Amino acid sequence: EVQLLESGGGLVQPGGSLRLSCAASGFTFSSYAMTWVRQAPGEGLKWVSAISGNAGSIYYADSVKGRFTISRDNSKNTLFLQMTDLRAEDTAIYYCANFLRLRFFDSWGQGTLVTVSS
Amino acid sequence: EIVLTQSPATLSLSPGERATLSCRASQSVASYLAWYQQKLGQAPRLLLYDASNRATGIPARFSGSGSGTDFTLTISDLEPEDFAIYYCQQRVNWPPTFGQGTKVEIK
Numbered sequence: 001e002v003q004l005l006e007s008g009g010g011l012v013q014p015g016g017s018l019r020l021s022c023a024a025s026g027f028t029f030s031s032y033a034m035t036w037v038r039q040a041p042g043e044g045l046k047w048v049s050a051i052s053g054n055a056g057s058i059y060y061a062d063s064v065k066g067r068f069t070i071s072r073d074n075s076k077n078t079l080f081l082q083m084t085d086l087r088a089e090d091t092a093i094y095y096c097a098n099f100l101r102l103r104f105f106d107s108w109g110q111g112t113l114v115t116v117s118s
Numbered sequence: 119e120i121v122l123t124q125s126p127a128t129l130s131l132s133p134g135e136r137a138t139l140s141c142r143a144s145q146s147v148a149s150y151l152a153w154y155q156q157k158l159g160q161a162p163r164l165l166l167y168d169a170s171n172r173a174t175g176i177p178a179r180f181s182g183s184g185s186g187t188d189f190t191l192t193i194s195d196l197e198p199e200d201f202a203i204y205y206c207q208q209r210v211n212w213p214p215t216f217g218q219g220t221k222v223e224i225k
Contacts, residue, residue: 037162044205044216044217044218044219045154045156045162045205045207045216046216047213047214047215047216050214059212059213061213062213095161095162100164100167102209103150103152103167103209103214104152104164104167104168104207104209105152105154105162105164105207106164106173107164108161108162108163108164109161110160110161111161
């Protein structure tokens with residue numbers, strides 16, 4: 001069974017940084033592209049970033065480009081999202097998901113809440 | 119970026135009825151469209167991908183159709199657990215985008 005477990009969320013001040021992790025199990029992690037999707041409170045879904053299985057291809061939404069960095073450690077089956085220069089509009093639940101064929105979000109974690117507020 | 123518009127915003131139906139949800143793209147997405155279900159307080163779940171292929175474990179009452187710019191999700195016989203928000207999503211090009219969602223509520 002595929003399991004994705006996010007961690008690292010919390011309350012951070014504007015301009016601050018946070019690192020999210022997503023521990024994966026139940027599938028061959030290195031064979032799958034992975035992605036982050038976020039959902040602001042009461043809002044819809046927005047894609048944030050994606051990374052191919054070997055980390056050779058990386059993609060970002062314009063809204064986070066230059067501030068967020070996606071990475072992965074295939075030896076530890078873990079996906080990361082380093083977030084810097086956080087803004088109030090980054091407040092959301094952040095979900096990791098495996099990215100089927102780099103097109104569709106297959107299995108999802110339960111999410112971790114990031115709150116940016118002073 | 120491609121804009122996906124879902125209609126209606128809310129669908130009020132009774133268990134056993136058929137639900138028909140629409141998703142329209144601002145430009146062609148070929149068949150690179152997926153549908154997700156999200157229940158309150160839960161993560162989304164992939165229902166259909168490539169417009170009409172059911173994901174693993176998804177019941178046959180969920181079906182999808184369409185290509186190009188117009189897509190439909192049909193739930194043939196609503197079960198109590200089907201009342202949720204449904205999102206469409208495309209990835210014909212970058213960035214992937216989602217529709218704003220259709221809420222299927224109990225009438």
